[in-house]
Amino acid sequence: QKEVEQNSGPLSVPEGAIASLNCTYSDRVSQSFFWYRQYSGKSPELIMSIYSNGDKEDGRFTAQLNKASQYVSLLIRDSQPSDSATYLCAVNSGGSNYKLTFGKGTLLTVNP
Amino acid sequence: GAVVSQHPSRVICKSGTSVKIECRSLDFQATTMFWYRQFPKQSLMLMATSNEGSKATYEQGVEKDKFLINHASLTLSTLTVTSAHPEDSSFYICSAREQLAGNYNEQFFGPGTRLTVL
Numbered sequence: 038q039k040e041v042e043q044n045s046g047p048l049s050v051p052e053g054a055i056a057s058l059n060c061t062y063s064d065r066v067s068q069s070f071f072w073y074r075q076y077s078g079k080s081p082e083l084i085m086s087i088y089s090n091g092d093k094e095d096g097r098f099t100a101q102l103n104k105a106s107q108y109v110s111l112l113i114r115d116s117q118p119s120d121s122a123t124y125l126c127a128v129n130s131g132g133s134n135y136k137l138t139f140g141k142g143t144l145l146t147v148n149p
Numbered sequence: 150g151a152v153v154s155q156h157p158s159r160v161i162c163k164s165g166t167s168v169k170i171e172c173r174s175l176d177f178q179a180t181t182m183f184w185y186r187q188f189p190k191q192s193l194m195l196m197a198t199s200n201e202g203s204k205a206t207y208e209q210g211v212e213k214d215k216f217l218i219n220h221a222s223l224t225l226s227t228l229t230v231t232s233a234h235p236e237d238s239s240f241y242i243c244s245a246r247e248q249l250a251g252n253y254n255e256q257f258f259g260p261g262t263r264l265t266v267l
Contacts, residue, residue, distance in 0.1 A: 080261040
């Protein structure tokens with residue numbers, strides 16, 4: 038069974054710090070990886086996609102992928118209180134419909 | 150780009166009634182649409198996958214006769230909760246998969262529909 042594991046948190050960081058969110062996955066043939074942000078009571082919002090080993094940067098966000106270790110992470114630099122949310126890691130293992138397998142999410146709190 | 154809408158955003162109904170939820174991709178054609186359910190403080194649960202013009206594929210444990218899915222066009226999918234009961238009260242969210250050159254099948258979520266069955 039395909040699994041995506043995340044620390045449930047809560048992860049608490051002070052404003053301006055770097056928040057580091059981690060995710061591991063079990064399916065070695067997984068092809069693409071996504072980070073979603075979900076505010077309480079709202080639907081998930083795609084913030085990062087990554088497909089190749091290494092780092093991908095977009096503004097304050099950096100996604101890191103290591104397929105050999107089956108590990109993907111999200112770094113948030115200069116964390117802001119508005120970054121407080123649950124972050125969902127999702128993995129696409131292929132197949133004709135490209136279903137995503139989601140982790141249970143990590144709750145991040147950024148303290149002013 | 151990649152905007153997905155859902156309607157209604159919130160619905161309250163009596164037990165035994167049916168509720169239809171619409172999911173639309175506004176600025177792209179969605180090869181596949183997905184329907185999820187999320188209970189408070191729990192993770193997303195995939196209910197079914199639908200492709201335009203074909204029958205939906207339901208996840209194990211999801212009653213296909215209770216949750217009717219229609220995907221009549223590349224921009225519209227509907228979920229009908231038939232004979233709703235209080236235990237069906239949940240947050241229903243659709244997503245759509247966009248497939249364009251250089252895109253790796255990202256899924257974009259609608260804003261969700263909060264269903265309360267009295």
